[in-house]
Amino acid sequence: MKQVLRSFAPFLALTFLAGSSWTTPTVMRLTGDVLSRPANNPAKDFALTDQNDKPFHLSQLRGKVVFLFFGYTHCPDACPTTMAKLSQVYKLLNGDTDKVMTLFVSVDPGRDTTNVLKSYLAYFHMNSIGLTGTKEEIDVVVKQYGARYEIEDSDSAAGYHINHSTDLYLLDQKGELARTFNYSDGTQVIADGVRKLIH
Amino acid sequence: MSHTVFALLFSLLLAPSMSDHYSQSELSAGAVALDSSSPALVSDQSDVLIRDGWVQEGPPSQTITAAYMTIENHTGADISLKSASTEVAQTVELHKMELVDGIMKMHRVETIDIPAGGATQLKPGGYHLMVIGLKKELKDGDKVTIALEFSNDVRKTITIPVKPRSAMVKEG
Numbered sequence: 001m002k003q004v005l006r007s008f009a010p011f012l013a014l015t016f017l018a019g020s021s022w023t024t025p026t027v028m029r030l031t032g033d034v035l036s037r038p039a040n041n042p043a044k045d046f047a048l049t050d051q052n053d054k055p056f057h058l059s060q061l062r063g064k065v066v067f068l069f070f071g072y073t074h075c076p077d078a079c080p081t082t083m084a085k086l087s088q089v090y091k092l093l094n095g096d097t098d099k100v101m102t103l104f105v106s107v108d109p110g111r112d113t114t115n116v117l118k119s120y121l122a123y124f125h126m127n128s129i130g131l132t133g134t135k136e137e138i139d140v141v142v143k144q145y146g147a148r149y150e151i152e153d154s155d156s157a158a159g160y161h162i163n164h165s166t167d168l169y170l171l172d173q174k175g176e177l178a179r180t181f182n183y184s185d186g187t188q189v190i191a192d193g194v195r196k197l198i199h
Numbered sequence: 200m201s202h203t204v205f206a207l208l209f210s211l212l213l214a215p216s217m218s219d220h221y222s223q224s225e226l227s228a229g230a231v232a233l234d235s236s237s238p239a240l241v242s243d244q245s246d247v248l249i250r251d252g253w254v255q256e257g258p259p260s261q262t263i264t265a266a267y268m269t270i271e272n273h274t275g276a277d278i279s280l281k282s283a284s285t286e287v288a289q290t291v292e293l294h295k296m297e298l299v300d301g302i303m304k305m306h307r308v309e310t311i312d313i314p315a316g317g318a319t320q321l322k323p324g325g326y327h328l329m330v331i332g333l334k335k336e337l338k339d340g341d342k343v344t345i346a347l348e349f350s351n352d353v354r355k356t357i358t359i360p361v362k363p364r365s366a367m368v369k370e371g
Contacts, residue, residue, distance in 0.1 A: 076265040
């Protein structure tokens with residue numbers, strides 16, 4: 001089976017290929033460029049589903065500083081590194097941890113069910129919410145923040161993998177993008193960024 | 200095999216500070232096992248040392264993980280890691296991560312080269328052993344035995360600790 005779907009970006013075509021060894025019915029390959037990064041001023045709200053299967057709106061976190069990044073739980077490297085880094089940032093923030101929430105937005109709705117997200121986040125022991133939705137819903141948020149990802153099929157026994165941007169977005173108490181951290185930014189730099197918003 | 204290299208290998212195997220959390224057995228083809236009482240000759244091909252190995256602890260829901268290490272090649276010839284296997288998982292593959300313009304990309308690779316007299320690091324953001332289809336949950340403190348097969352008929356079996364990723368993130 002092979003069919004071509006158009007994404008929200010008109011220049012972009014996604015090819016869905018069957019044949020994954022995983023339970024997901026399709027494997028997607030981005031044949032064009034990866035999602036572009038148009039957004040410098042993302043909207044202050046979006047809607048997805050949290051790890052408890054409850055509707056989630058960014059606006060419900062008004063008053064909190066928010067970390068937001070995109071990833072997937074099968075990610076062997078970048079995502080656990082970012083989660084581990086954030087877990088250390090929380091330690092650096094000491095008494096301010098309840099003022100900070102981390103949003104892990106999955107770009108792998110095929111495998112990251114709400115239960116998988118729940119278990120994944122519980123492991124890292126920090127204030128965090130796992131978010132998922134339909135691919136279309138997720139792509140709206142990806143575009144909103146100018147993040148990028150491509151789902152690539154592979155001959156790996158692990159099935160398809162996802163190449164994704166590693167930026168970490170820091171949102172202020174009003175939901176506005178305050179700062180974007182690079183993957184190489186260390187825990188002190190990130191903690192300082194949060195402190196500036198809290199104090 | 201030179202005395203220097205032998206001494207290095209010998210000290211690595213016996214160093215008490217390492218033995219608590221890291222052990223390594225010498226299984227090169229044609230090699231004689233080393234022990235404290237009867238150091239024996241080993242072929243040049245056994246001059247491949249694995250250091251600082253660890254396997255990433257993961258959330259219990261995960262059936263994949265990654266293993267990292269430094270491979271030193273003290274032989275006079277270039278070698279490459281061709282495959283790996285472990286009893287705790289169905290498959291082990293060689294993968295490479297690359298950060299390109301802020302995007303973390305992953306590729307499966309056929310081999311990982313270690314130049315003669317050099318070393319190759321398997322580390323976060325670079326090469327790793329992709330451990331797929333875990334048969335049991337791996338927890339901090341567990342040890343995992345991995346068989347490595349190199350070119351030139353070099354085979355090594357290592358036993359390395361499971362560590363949480365957070366233990367490897369440096370503050371800064």
